[in-house]
Amino acid sequence: MDDVTVHSWDAGKAALPAWSLPKDAVDRIALPAQWPEQVTREWALGGATGKAIRVCILDSGVDDTHPAVGELESAVAISVGENEEVIAEEDTEGDVSGHGTACAGIVRRLAPESQISSVRVLGPGFTGSGNVLLGGLRYAIEQGFDVINMSLSTTKKPFAGILHELADNAYFKRTVLVASAHNMPVESYPWRFSSVISVGSHEEPDPLDYFYNPSPPVEFFGRGVNVEVPWLGGRILTVSGNSFATPHMSSICALILSKHPELTPFQLKSVLYLTATNVGGGK
Amino acid sequence: MTDKPDLRAAVAAGVVGSEESFRSLLAAIVEVARSIFGAKASSILLLDDETNELVFEAVVGEGEDSLLGTSFPAGTGIAGWVLATRTPLVIEDVRDDPRFARDVAEDTGYVPKGLMAAPLLHEEGALGVLSVLDRPEQTLFSLQEMELLGLFANQAAIAVDLLLKARKAQGILTAGGGDLEVVARLATAVDALEDEQREAGLKLLNHLARTLGS
Numbered sequence: 001m002d003d004v005t006v007h008s009w010d011a012g013k014a015a016l017p018a019w020s021l022p023k024d025a026v027d028r029i030a031l032p033a034q035w036p037e038q039v040t041r042e043w044a045l046g047g048a049t050g051k052a053i054r055v056c057i058l059d060s061g062v063d064d065t066h067p068a069v070g071e072l073e074s075a076v077a078i079s080v081g082e083n084e085e086v087i088a089e090e091d092t093e094g095d096v097s098g099h100g101t102a103c104a105g106i107v108r109r110l111a112p113e114s115q116i117s118s119v120r121v122l123g124p125g126f127t128g129s130g131n132v133l134l135g136g137l138r139y140a141i142e143q144g145f146d147v148i149n150m151s152l153s154t155t156k157k158p159f160a161g162i163l164h165e166l167a168d169n170a171y172f173k174r175t176v177l178v179a180s181a182h183n184m185p186v187e188s189y190p191w192r193f194s195s196v197i198s199v200g201s202h203e204e205p206d207p208l209d210y211f212y213n214p215s216p217p218v219e220f221f222g223r224g225v226n227v228e229v230p231w232l233g234g235r236i237l238t239v240s241g242n243s244f245a246t247p248h249m250s251s252i253c254a255l256i257l258s259k260h261p262e263l264t265p266f267q268l269k270s271v272l273y274l275t276a277t278n279v280g281g282g283k
Numbered sequence: 284m285t286d287k288p289d290l291r292a293a294v295a296a297g298v299v300g301s302e303e304s305f306r307s308l309l310a311a312i313v314e315v316a317r318s319i320f321g322a323k324a325s326s327i328l329l330l331d332d333e334t335n336e337l338v339f340e341a342v343v344g345e346g347e348d349s350l351l352g353t354s355f356p357a358g359t360g361i362a363g364w365v366l367a368t369r370t371p372l373v374i375e376d377v378r379d380d381p382r383f384a385r386d387v388a389e390d391t392g393y394v395p396k397g398l399m400a401a402p403l404l405h406e407e408g409a410l411g412v413l414s415v416l417d418r419p420e421q422t423l424f425s426l427q428e429m430e431l432l433g434l435f436a437n438q439a440a441i442a443v444d445l446l447l448k449a450r451k452a453q454g455i456l457t458a459g460g461g462d463l464e465v466v467a468r469l470a471t472a473v474d475a476l477e478d479e480q481r482e483a484g485l486k487l488l489n490h491l492a493r494t495l496g497s
């Protein structure tokens with residue numbers, strides 16, 4: 001078996017992992033010298049539209065009839081069957097709260113040519129369970145989305161282990177999991193895992209401003225205060241919270257990936273760091 | 284259930300404080316929250332696990348005369364969303380938000396324009412929701428306010444936890460048909476003693492425990 005090709009720059013999402021680097025493989029994984037001397041925001045996302053990047057909104061569903069959201073690539077509702085099997089069915093309910101529509105609207109506004117999908121993990125009456133959340137995330141990772149926006153978290157510790165495993169799987173499959181940090185000082189998941197891009201809020205009005213946090217676990221701050229968003233019934237509301245900072249960072253990830261589709265989650269995170277407003281690459 | 288936890292509950296009911304005192308604490312929290320934010324109203328909703336409803340346990344400002352003790356299904360309204368997702372939410376112009384429990388609001392004759400809500404988190408669960416309605420319209424929401432809201436919610440969660448424990452202890456005491464009342468009275472009495480009298484009281488209890496073979 002030629003286990004070297006999986007190291008190559010073009011290694012696709014289906015590539016198997018390799019555990020070592022034989023001497024004769026060193027030249028073959030040489031990366032193209034295409035990184036500029038200084039990674040700037042202009043290099044990272046200037047002129048980008050998110051084209052062809054598949055963004056999944058893992059939330060309460062998305063109302064695709066809202067003019068600020070528009071057509072979805074797909075919409076499924078997740079449930080768990082009698083035998084604990086995960087069921088993904090075409091979503092006919094739409095959004096049960098407005099929250100998912102708000103997130104999708106932010107992505108549509110900032111990365112207009114991205115392909116947005118909805119994976120609904122909450123039912124009417126806001127019912128849901130940890131198992132549905134896990135099932136939804138597993139489903140989304142299997143679909144190979146480029147970016148999964150997760151403005152939800154769970155405080156249930158028993159789910160932490162499986163969520164951690166799923167977050168790592170996404171990371172290795174080149175799916176970027178962007179997760180909302182909890183607004184309150186509680187333990188919740190998956191945003192605390194280092195394989196995800198965790199997001200808190202800043203108050204600046206520029207939607208493309210983002211800050212690196214040198215004091216983790218929250219790694220980045222996106223715009224999350226007084227944000228206009230689409231809501232149910234064609235409405236526009238002004239909302240605040242990390243829930244809405246997260247799709248800002250998801251959009252920025254989509255923009256960067258649409259311009260540099262070769263980036264792995266590790267490299268993308270590095271670019272986010274270098275181009276963060278408080279680091280200097282944003283100038 | 285064995286007698287042991289019942290007796291412990293009886294002792295707890297005697298010493299942890301009355302439901303009234305914890306309700307007063309909740310009322311004080313919403314009063315301070317309303318005052319600090321300059322809001323028109325503030326409330327604490329408590330989740331009733333048996334009925335899956337949110338019950339108004341403390342209300343100050345608009346609606347305080349009519350809302351206290353009333354309830355609505357936990358799967359509705361912004362409070363329901365905040366409870367389900369365990370995440371604070373700040374929304375301006377909630378009259379345009381279909382999640383807003385309009386019927387609840389209209390019952391009081393008061394429909395707020397803006398709402399901040401935070402879950403009352405305790406350990407892995409959410410006990411209820413703290414809401415602050417209608418901050419001053421001319422001010423934009425800030426992260427500092429979000430942090431403050433979280434602090435109030437944390438304080439309210441501790442008070443609600445104590446309230447629930449007091450209710451549970453009182454419930455067990457009541458279910459005991461009065462047999463355990465004497466234990467609660469004894470605990471209350473010893474707890475109220477001071478200095479030498481307290482020392483003597485505890486000594487007496489120790490003697491009693493030894494006599495009973497404990």
